[in-house]
Amino acid sequence: MKITDVECHVLLAPNYDPSFTSSAQDSFLVILRTDEGLIGIGECDVNPWIAKACIEAPGTHTMGLCIKDMLIGADADDIAGIWRRLYVGTAMNGRRGAVVHAISAIDMALWDLRGKARGEPVYKLLGTPRPDPVIPYASLQPAGHGFEAYRDALCESAERARNLGFRAVKTEVTMNGPYAHSGLRESYDRHTEVVAAVRKAVGPAMTLMVDVQYLWDDAATAAAVAKDWAEFDLYFLETPIWPDYLDEYAKLAELLPMPIAAGEWLATRYEFEDLMDRGRIGVAQPDVGRVGGLSEALAVCRMAADRSLAVVPHCWKTGVSISATAHLAFATPHCPFIEYLPPQLCVETLRRELAAEDLEFVDGTIAPPTKPGFGVALNWDAVKAFKVA
Numbered sequence: 468m469k470i471t472d473v474e475c476h477v478l479l480a481p482n483y484d485p486s487f488t489s490s491a492q493d494s495f496l497v498i499l500r501t502d503e504g505l506i507g508i509g510e511c512d513v514n515p516w517i518a519k520a521c522i523e524a525p526g527t528h529t530m531g532l533c534i535k536d537m538l539i540g541a542d543a544d545d546i547a548g549i550w551r552r553l554y555v556g557t558a559m560n561g562r563r564g565a566v567v568h569a570i571s572a573i574d575m576a577l578w579d580l581r582g583k584a585r586g587e588p589v590y591k592l593l594g595t596p597r598p599d600p601v602i603p604y605a606s607l608q609p610a611g612h613g614f615e616a617y618r619d620a621l622c623e624s625a626e627r628a629r630n631l632g633f634r635a636v637k638t639e640v641t642m643n644g645p646y647a648h649s650g651l652r653e654s655y656d657r658h659t660e661v662v663a664a665v666r667k668a669v670g671p672a673m674t675l676m677v678d679v680q681y682l683w684d685d686a687a688t689a690a691a692v693a694k695d696w697a698e699f700d701l702y703f704l705e706t707p708i709w710p711d712y713l714d715e716y717a718k719l720a721e722l723l724p725m726p727i728a729a730g731e732w733l734a735t736r737y738e739f740e741d742l743m744d745r746g747r748i749g750v751a752q753p754d755v756g757r758v759g760g761l762s763e764a765l766a767v768c769r770m771a772a773d774r775s776l777a778v779v780p781h782c783w784k785t786g787v788s789i790s791a792t793a794h795l796a797f798a799t800p801h802c803p804f805i806e807y808l809p810p811q812l813c814v815e816t817l818r819r820e821l822a823a824e825d826l827e828f829v830d831g832t833i834a835p836p837t838k839p840g841f842g843v844a845l846n847w848d849a850v851k852a853f854k855v856a
């Protein structure tokens with residue numbers, strides 16, 4: 468099965484708000500077409516105009532080749548070979564960051580094609596499927612412009628998730644730092660107040676994770692605040708420190724009782740190797756649409772298994788990436804949770820309208836998908852409506 472075309476779609480929701488911190492307001496879709504008539508669908512999480520340029524920019528020398536040119540005519544089933552050729556062929560422009568994020572979309576589309584060609588859901592092609600169900604956690608949606616409104620919105624969102632049957636939730640608690648919600652500048656005591664309020668809202672039985680979105684620059688400051696959060700029984704504390712400060716991550720891991728989770732922005736297994744071995748994290752969070760696709764996410768899962776670490780993948784895009792993430796989890800026994808929001812709970816237009824996934828949320832778990840490939844049904848009317856380049 469030969470690749471005959473590489474279509475790049477830059478999508479943007481017409482109601483997008485540049486002051487809102489959500490990368491699900493845009494999307495970059497890759498459609499790989501083949502001489503057998505099958506199509507592979509992939510998505511990545513980086514500015515979609517940048518992703519399109521990464522794939523379509525003409526090559527100018529042997530270590531800066533054009534990704535699209537390398538793909539046309541290639542055997543679509545040679546996923547590992549294609550990945551290596553794209554990685555090496557773009558090495559002087561890529562190896563990390565946007566180029567690897569863009570390759571993630573290609574890799575995802577290749578796995579979708581392999582599943583469709585074999586008539587199997589992708590996860591069944593990845594080794595022994597896990598015997599236990601995949602458990603999604605709900606990311607709580609903040610709102611409001613002041614402390615009380617922010618806290619109350621997270622508590623209400625937590626209750627909605629519990630009523631829908633979720634067994635686990637993740638709350639952001641970000642009222643300061645680079646990701647601060649709605650320009651808030653609140654004290655760390657108030658951050659503790661929000662964690663306490665959300666724990667109270669969900670009750671003691673639910674798994675609770677906290678994401679402070681790079682709130683601190685050093686371990687001492689982070690630990691002085693977060694040590695008081697041990698009483699709230701957190702499953703993990705996500706990205707407490709700016710991602711470049713790996714030695715501070717390692718120090719914090721020594722100081723806090725709860726595991727530290729990180730990795731959502733990383734590209735390639737090599738960045739995860741640093742995060743795991745120098746940063747000493749407890750939970751790895753590869754994003755299938757950034758790390759280098761399903762292939763590279765699987766490599767990160769193997770590295771985590773070697774180090775007895777859990778994997779809880781990050782995903783904040785449409786049903787395309789959510790499906791790929793779920794398939795990864797169905798083949799990964801040390802993946803206790805995945806990030807998943809049902810479209811009806813989500814405010815982002817593209818999440819609600821672009822793609823329907825073959826995932827059924829039943830009794831707080833996700834049932835194994837059954838359709839070939841990633842089982843994604845793309846809404847072509849939405850592709851047309853939201854395409855801007």
Ligand SMILES: [Mg+2]
Nearest residue numbers: 678705706731
């Ligand atoms: Mg996060």
